[in-house]
Amino acid sequence: MKQDRATKKTMLLDSRPEAVEQTRQWLLSQLNQFEYGDDDVFAVQLAFQEAFYNAMKHGNKMDAGKKVKIYFVIDPDRIEISMTDNGSGFDPDAVPDCRIGENLYKTEGRGLLLMRSYMDIVEFNEIGNSVHMVRFPRGTKSHASTARK
Amino acid sequence: MTQMNPRITVSYEDTATIVTFTDEKILEEKDVRQLEQSLASLIDQAEGIVLVLDFSNVRFMSSAVLGLLIKVSKRVYEHEGRLALCAIGPKIYEIFKITRLTKIFDIYKDADDAVKRLAEPQ
Numbered sequence: 242m243k244q245d246r247a248t249k250k251t252m253l254l255d256s257r258p259e260a261v262e263q264t265r266q267w268l269l270s271q272l273n274q275f276e277y278g279d280d281d282v283f284a285v286q287l288a289f290q291e292a293f294y295n296a297m298k299h300g301n302k303m304d305a306g307k308k309v310k311i312y313f314v315i316d317p318d319r320i321e322i323s324m325t326d327n328g329s330g331f332d333p334d335a336v337p338d339c340r341i342g343e344n345l346y347k348t349e350g351r352g353l354l355l356m357r358s359y360m361d362i363v364e365f366n367e368i369g370n371s372v373h374m375v376r377f378p379r380g381t382k383s384h385a386s387t388a389r390k
Numbered sequence: 391m392t393q394m395n396p397r398i399t400v401s402y403e404d405t406a407t408i409v410t411f412t413d414e415k416i417l418e419e420k421d422v423r424q425l426e427q428s429l430a431s432l433i434d435q436a437e438g439i440v441l442v443l444d445f446s447n448v449r450f451m452s453s454a455v456l457g458l459l460i461k462v463s464k465r466v467y468e469h470e471g472r473l474a475l476c477a478i479g480p481k482i483y484e485i486f487k488i489t490r491l492t493k494i495f496d497i498y499k500d501a502d503d504a505v506k507r508l509a510e511p512q
Binding site (some may be wrong): 355 | 420452453481485489494
């Protein structure tokens with residue numbers, strides 16, 4: 242049965258790549274319970290993965306002792322993810338455009354572009370160590386024709 | 391002839407080496423590192439390799455895979471080889487479009503098509 246009441250959950254993850262898997266599985270199960278469609282599931286999963294990677298690698302510098310704090314709000318109308326690391330932050334507007342010139346050949350630096358492409362809202366706090374992302378559904382499994390994109 | 395590695399299968403058709411990713415999801419850094427090692431070993435063993443990377447099993451991947459592909463392409467060209475990607479599903483193809491990597495990779499609909507095109511003179 243489709244879930245109607247919002248799910249709100251806070252998690253603290255170690256800065257280790259394998260730490261994210263259980264949370265990713267939980268997120269998928271929640272999206273499934275709310276009957277989000279494939280496009281939404283793909284988009285949110287990708288943005289979540291990229292945000293966690295950035296927090297772990299660039300924010301917490303792979304220091305396993307440092308935590309990544311994640312806050313989810315999931316309801317039928319939106320999927321909201323906030324993620325905060327213990328790093329000193331960064332200026333998201335200063336990140337080079339990975340689609341231009343020699344940047345195309347760089348092996349990193351595409352995560353932020355993907356987060357912005359797949360989520361409707363991507364906002365950082367002032368110092369840049371916390372990101373808040375929201376996606377509004379394009380349709381559900383049973384009502385894919387209600388796509389609003 | 392087909393060889394199995396933990397996360398890829400390798401087959402040969404004409405002069406091409408076809409590497410098929412076996413995982414549906416490629417996410418973790420250790421998975422990407424493992425793939426990088428397997429591919430590097432293949433490329434280093436065959437000067438002038440004609441390499442086709444088949445994505446037909448892949449349903450989800452992170453941007454770490456894009457970084458891997460850039461590394462692989464550099465290595466292939468250093469060995470004077472040729473590289474093509476194929477059988478990329480619509481959702482994954484969208485990632486290539488957004489990042490404009492469609493500009494630097496030759497992408498074909500399936501392995502047969504890629505092998506045929508790579509056999510054509512440059």
